[in-house]
Amino acid sequence: MGDRNTMTLSISQEFVDGIIAQAYAELPNEACGVILGPAGSGEARRLKPMINFAASPIFYEFAPNDLLALYRGLDDVDEEIVVVYHSHPTSEAHPSSSDISYAGEPGAHYVLVSTREEIAPEVEFRSFRIINGSVTEEEIVISPASP
Amino acid sequence: MTIEVRIPTILRPYTKDAKVVEAQGTTLSQVIADLDSQFQGLGERLLEKGQLRKFINIYINDEDVRFSGGLDSTTKNGDSITILPAVAGGQDPTAS
Structure with missing residues (x-):
C-alpha cells in the first residue's frame, strides 16, 4: 500500500490550485472530484474533476453512471483513488456528518476546501482520513508546480 | 445459475479480500440473501430495514x-453485479 498509511498528503501546487479554481467556478454549489494514482502507490498523480450530480450548495454526489465509469476505468489502467475532494461553500473545511457517513474509501485522503465568505480571499484546504466513522486530520505537503 | 458480484474495497473484509465473488438468485434481493449466507454480515452493509x-x-x-426496479430487479445467469460506495x-x- 506504499505510504498510504502515513498521515500525510503529498500533492502538487497545480492540483491545489485546480481544486480551488473549480470550487470557485462551481459556486454556489459544492464542487467535487478525485485524484488518481497508480494502484498501490498512494501517489496523487491525475486530477479528475467530477460533476456534482446533486448540483447543491450543501451536498455533492458523483452521478451513478460517472461513478461506475470511474471505477471501471481504474481497473482498466490499474489506478486507484488516492484523493476524494469536495468544497464547502459556506462552512469550514471539516468533514460534516454526511461526509463521514458516506466516506467509503478507507484508503483515500478526503480533502475539503472551504470558500466561505468570512475568510475570503483566503481559502481553507485540509485533508483527513475517514475510517469507520473516525476522522483524523493529516498534514499536507505541497510540491511546487512542475516547470 | 451464477452471477458475478464485484465487491468494493470497503466490503472486502467480509469476503476475505476477494474482489469478485459468485452468487445465485433471480432477483437482486435473492442475490443479496445468498451473499449474506456466504459472507455473514455483508447483507447488513447493503440493506437497512x-x-x-x-x-x-x-x-x-x-x-x-435505483432506476431499474431496486431489490426486485431481475438477475440472470451470466449477469455481473457491481457494488460501489456512493x-x-x-x-x-x-x-x-
Whole structure:
C-alpha cells in the first residue's frame, strides 16, 4: 500500500490550485472530484474533476453512471483513488456528518476546501482520513508546480 | 445459475479480500440473501430495514438498480453485479 498509511498528503501546487479554481467556478454549489494514482502507490498523480450530480450548495454526489465509469476505468489502467475532494461553500473545511457517513474509501485522503465568505480571499484546504466513522486530520505537503 | 458480484474495497473484509465473488438468485434481493449466507454480515452493509442503503450503489451490468426496479430487479445467469460506495457528502445544512 506504499505510504498510504502515513498521515500525510503529498500533492502538487497545480492540483491545489485546480481544486480551488473549480470550487470557485462551481459556486454556489459544492464542487467535487478525485485524484488518481497508480494502484498501490498512494501517489496523487491525475486530477479528475467530477460533476456534482446533486448540483447543491450543501451536498455533492458523483452521478451513478460517472461513478461506475470511474471505477471501471481504474481497473482498466490499474489506478486507484488516492484523493476524494469536495468544497464547502459556506462552512469550514471539516468533514460534516454526511461526509463521514458516506466516506467509503478507507484508503483515500478526503480533502475539503472551504470558500466561505468570512475568510475570503483566503481559502481553507485540509485533508483527513475517514475510517469507520473516525476522522483524523493529516498534514499536507505541497510540491511546487512542475516547470 | 451464477452471477458475478464485484465487491468494493470497503466490503472486502467480509469476503476475505476477494474482489469478485459468485452468487445465485433471480432477483437482486435473492442475490443479496445468498451473499449474506456466504459472507455473514455483508447483507447488513447493503440493506437497512429491508431497503438498499443510500451509501451504496448497486449496478446490474451497467444499470444502477435505483432506476431499474431496486431489490426486485431481475438477475440472470451470466449477469455481473457491481457494488460501489456512493461518493457523496456535503456540509451540514445548519452550518453557515
